[in-house]
Amino acid sequence: MVAKVGLDGHDRGAKVIAAALRDAGMEVIYTGLRQTPEMVVNAALQEDVDAIGISILSGAHMTVFPKIIKLMKEKNLTDVLLTGGGIIPEEDRIQLSGMGVGKLFAPGAATTDISEYIRDWVIANRLN
Numbered sequence: 138m139v140a141k142v143g144l145d146g147h148d149r150g151a152k153v154i155a156a157a158l159r160d161a162g163m164e165v166i167y168t169g170l171r172q173t174p175e176m177v178v179n180a181a182l183q184e185d186v187d188a189i190g191i192s193i194l195s196g197a198h199m200t201v202f203p204k205i206i207k208l209m210k211e212k213n214l215t216d217v218l219l220t221g222g223g224i225i226p227e228e229d230r231i232q233l234s235g236m237g238v239g240k241l242f243a244p245g246a247a248t249t250d251i252s253e254y255i256r257d258w259v260i261a262n263r264l265n
Contacts, residue, residue, distance in 0.1 A: 138165070138167075138177075138181055138184060138186045138188070138189050138190065139155045139158070139165060139166070139168070139175045139190045139192065140167075140168040140172050140180075140189065140190070140191055140192070141168070141169065141170045141171070141172060141192055141193075141243075142172050142173065142174060142197075142201045142205075143172075143173075143195055143201060144171065144195065144196050145192075145194050145197070146170055146171075147168075148169075148170055148192070150192050150194070150222070150223070151167065151173070151192035152159060152167065154190065154192065154251060157251070157252060158251070161249075161256070162246075162250035163252065166186065167186055168180055171234060173210055174201060174204040174205045174208055174209060177189060177205060178214065181217060182212050185199050187217065187218065187255075187263050188219075188255050188258065188259065189209075189218065189219050189220070189221075190220050190222070190251075190255075191221035191223075192221060192222060192223055193218070193221060193222075193224075193225070193231070194224055196224070197234070198223065198229060199220075199229055199233075202221070202233050202236070203236055205219060205242055206237050207217060208237060208238055211229060212251075216262060216263060218239050218262070219237070219238050219239055220239035220240055220241065220242075220255065221241055221242070222242035222243065222251070223241075223243075223244070224243075224244065239254075239258065240254055
């Protein structure tokens with residue numbers, strides 16, 4: 138699942154990633170703009186997703202990702218990857234990783250790297 142959380146209205150990157158993941162053979166649900174963390178986690182639960190990808194350019198990553206991780210734990214989505222991308226400083230990436238967020242991709246990351254990361258994570262964590 139690919140989601141845009143909050144008031145960040147820049148969805149071009151999210152749409153590019155969603156299309157690239159589809160081209161890589163993945164089933165992708167794009168939630169659209171202005172989702173809340175609760176909406177994202179509830180959709181992930183209802184759709185039984187393997188991974189949640191958050192596209193964030195607003196600078197709210199240190200609010201959004203911890204809130205989603207907390208909700209995922211509350212809903213027992215402990216076997217779902219939370220990953221994403223956007224403009225996220227390295228120090229924040231390290232802190233978010235320590236909270237349980239997966240790899241975060243910077244703008245311009247190769248879509249093959251993103252699809253391989255998700256596929257490898259799912260094989261290692263969901264298909265065993």
